[in-house]
Amino acid sequence: QKEVEQDPGPLSVPEGAIVSLNCTYSNSAFQYFMWYRQYSRKGPELLMYTYSSGNKEDGRFTAQVDKSSKYISLFIRDSQPSDSATYLCAIPSRGSARQLTFGSGTQLTVLP
Amino acid sequence: EPEVTQTPSHQVTQMGQEVILRCVPISNHLYFYWYRQILGQKVEFLVSFYNNEISEKSEIFDDQFSVERPDGSNFTLKIRSTKLEDSAMYFCASSVGRGLEETQYFGPGTRLLVL
Numbered sequence: 001q002k003e004v005e006q007d008p009g010p011l012s013v014p015e016g017a018i019v020s021l022n023c024t025y026s027n028s029a030f031q032y033f034m035w036y037r038q039y040s041r042k043g044p045e046l047l048m049y050t051y052s053s054g055n056k057e058d059g060r061f062t063a064q065v066d067k068s069s070k071y072i073s074l075f076i077r078d079s080q081p082s083d084s085a086t087y088l089c090a091i092p093s094r095g096s097a098r099q100l101t102f103g104s105g106t107q108l109t110v111l112p
Numbered sequence: 113e114p115e116v117t118q119t120p121s122h123q124v125t126q127m128g129q130e131v132i133l134r135c136v137p138i139s140n141h142l143y144f145y146w147y148r149q150i151l152g153q154k155v156e157f158l159v160s161f162y163n164n165e166i167s168e169k170s171e172i173f174d175d176q177f178s179v180e181r182p183d184g185s186n187f188t189l190k191i192r193s194t195k196l197e198d199s200a201m202y203f204c205a206s207s208v209g210r211g212l213e214e215t216q217y218f219g220p221g222t223r224l225l226v227l
Contacts, residue, residue, distance in 0.1 A: 036218075041220070041221075042220055042221075043116070043203050043205070043218030043219050043220050043221050044155060044203070044218045045217075045218065046215045046216070046217075049215075088155065090155075093157070098143060098145070098160045098167060098168055098207075099157045099160060099168050099170070100147075100155075100157060100216065101157070102154050102155040102156070103154065104153070104154050105154070105155075
């Protein structure tokens with residue numbers, strides 16, 4: 001079983017839509033969950049991270065973790081064309097933040 | 113805002129040749145990393161480096177790979193004898209190194225093409 005699996009997309013939404021991006025993970029010991037955003041021809045940049053279960057909000061972005069189902073989500077409210085990018089979930093492997101295991105990424109396009 | 117830089121942005125090489133990919137991490141960061149992303153595939157961890165030695169490495173990071181911090185600013189990834197399957201985007205990253213809740217800052221990547 002893969003450590004991290006992500007909805008492959010691509011996803012195309014109109015401007016202003018609510019976007020839901022999802023990943024599942026296999027190891028119940030994972031505690032930290034991260035979302036990275038990657039624009040075309042750029043390196044990944046950290047968008048948000050959460051620890052354990054629950055929600056974390058930052059502006060239009062909400063990260064959610066459900067440890068009982070091993071499911072993590074990123075919600076984008078009022079999506080903008082500038083949100084068009086690939087979104088990667090990432091989990092530190094082996095209990096350390098030093099070695100990130102990434103999902104395959106979901107390519108999001110927000111249409112004006 | 114400080115950022116990780118990488119050179120070159122693109123590198124084309126012949127199979128069997130050695131390549132060195134260069135990175136300048138953020139200046140006060142203590143941990144350095146290399147990741148790679150084969151076209152259409154996931155970003156994969158290769159190696160982490162701290163205090164002038166390898167901290168962790170993945171199965172991908174075999175004997176053909178090596179890392180070095182030759183001076184106070186650069187961090188390099190050497191591939192000794194490149195193979196076709198080494199063609200990928202290589203990302204350098206760095207982090208402060210203070211604990212588990214810390215951000216890895218990624219560079220823009222070097223696109224390596226092995227012919």
